[in-house]
Amino acid sequence: MEQNFTYLLGSGGSEEILVSYTSSTPNSSAAYEYAFDYSELYIICHPESIPAFAPTLFPVLYSLLFVAGLMGNALVLWILTVFMKIKTMTDVYLLNLTVSDLLLVFSLPFLVQYSVESQWTFGNALCKVISSVYFIGFYSNVFFITIMSVDRYLAIVHSFRVQGIRTTAIGFLTSLVVWTVAILASMTDLLFFQEVNDNDQIKCLPHYPDGNNGWKTFSNFEANILGWLIPVVVLIFCYHSILKNLQKCHTKNKYKAIKLVFVVVIVFFLAWTPVNIVLFLDSLRNMSIINDCQISQRLDLAIELTEALSLVHCCLNPIIYAFVGEKFKRHLLNAFKKSACFLSNCKGYGAFSGHSLDKHSSLHTKSSQLSSVGTVL
Template identity: 75%
Template sequence: MEGNLSYLLDRGSSEDTVVDYMSPTASSSAAYEYSFYPELDISCDFENIPAFASTFFPVLYSLLFMIGLVGNALVIWVLTVFKKVRAMTDVYLLNLAIADLLFVFSLPFLVQYSIVSQWTFGNAMCKIISSAYFIGFYSSAFFITIMSVDRYLAIVRSVYALRVRTTAHGVITSLVLWVVAILASTPDLIFFQEMNYHNQTKCIPHYPDSNNGWKTFSNFEVNALGWLIPVGVLIFCYYSILKNLQKCQTQKKYKAMKLVFIVVIVFFLFWTPVNIVLFLDSLRNMYIIDDCHTSQRLDLAMELAEALSFVHCCLNPIIYAFVGEKFKKHLWEAFRKYACFLLICKDYSAFSGRSLDKHSSLHTMSSQSSFVGTVL
């Protein structure tokens, strides 16, 4: 398997274009030894690509799998068992965790691929895993975007939000976003297949007639749906939210503003590099970039950028759930009940903590706390 966002970055492989670098989880540096770009009439020696990647990426992806699995599963557990998904925000948070889990589930296959250096799961699994990865990729970006819109409506358009921020609308919107994510991932289901290159079995896309246009289109699709549109919406929504937060006079104001900056900065930090590399890869497909040295650097950048993007699915539970005061209250309640069940505690109140939600004696302070609490 050509590896998570290596899918994105090597989507144009064909019989006429043999790019024989392996995924980030390749088991030896020998996988990088040689590449030939016949349409560019250049041959590249990849011996300089760091050998540490063959051991670093499997360890990194194993850790990310465990952290992402535990964090997102914990969010789903609390929302479905204890909080009961009663609000639109809960619906989006639940779907974001499911999307990140789809994203995370491709990691064990990449780790296994690093051991045997080729795809061993068959053609059907090649299509399933690549499709699941891309569905998780798109849906994660979509739900981060719609959660920003939800916060914008709750704070900036609070009167209008009373009519539209319902659980039913949240479910309908979520279904639409899943359908769009599946449709955007359809080319990967169609074109990804198990293929044999240089006596090695790989899971890579095979486009008809060696058409680089498909690969370029796929790259731009990821750039638009996975970065440009979400970033535009995030900037607009959170800029409007920050303007409204400045009117608040509570201590929670600065905590909420800090969270807003964290959301935007983290999205930029972890998704911008891979989209830049995708754009440069598109330039290579159009032969604007056609020298060997740049191609070498671009292939290495592909490996590093995709690894960075996977970290984001582990941070989402922290950014969107664990820092929220309401969610922390439900999380504490869940652990408290579970601990009491395991320890058969006699004094249930011994596990009780002070409520995280403090009520002000002044009505205006209470109103402002609720206002800021929408962000937290």
């Protein structure tokens, strides 16, 4: 007579080791012989519980990023459209970078609610829309930072060759191509993100056909290549060439420009590298190359942490690309003066009209044409 048993052999943390064995009882003997079938030994890896700090950290962090990102990028958008009037290719790219930042910023209130309640309450349609807006903002943000680096490279290293090419028309056409590529790169998220029931909680997650992780791996590698590898290569090439060119210059803004170059590269690297490393590890997990239980448990939390870190970049972009520019700062100061005069019914409001600033800007532009560094960096 034979009987099958399955016993819990041991438990360590979140790993449970189950052992299946057979008991054999011959009729002629009361002795028991145990035949362990080690081929049936397996490990169940339970998802790690949410750390105690997560329900407090993420809502506060997302809220701060929302306020800072909205104020900074809205201010840049106001100055660009009302006072600067989009006169150069650099202005066009800065405008589009600001719009892509705002796309990421507008998804943050939904992330706040998602973090607080730990479930999605806005419906399936908004699940698709918000996830698509987030990823379009992600790709377009990285693409426009890359395009602005190429624009700076051309304006400084090949200034005489590209004078007729760096126009607003070409800038808008290039921006249209960038937005198209960003939308196409986000199509998998638009198709697969939907409301799903996960342990009796409604979540907004990617749901792949037949549980196939191939699409998830493809999406991760797409983000790694389009959202990090190619941009990093382009940034390193462009800013290395710019630094070599700056070393030959003898302008008073030389060292300020060099510092700005390092800031752009270092901030981009610190913001986007961690999340891409974690996505790469997630791909290895999907392909069963990583099957360690503890590492797998921590990957989901690491993805959320590094994504939050990358969102800091949309708050820093206005500072890096707009507020450090002399031309932008003059327009910003003029805007505040106009606003202050308007609120206090200042009689000398006309003294701060855009004509005097435009005249000053044109003089500055003519003088700075001797060195493209001042107008681009």
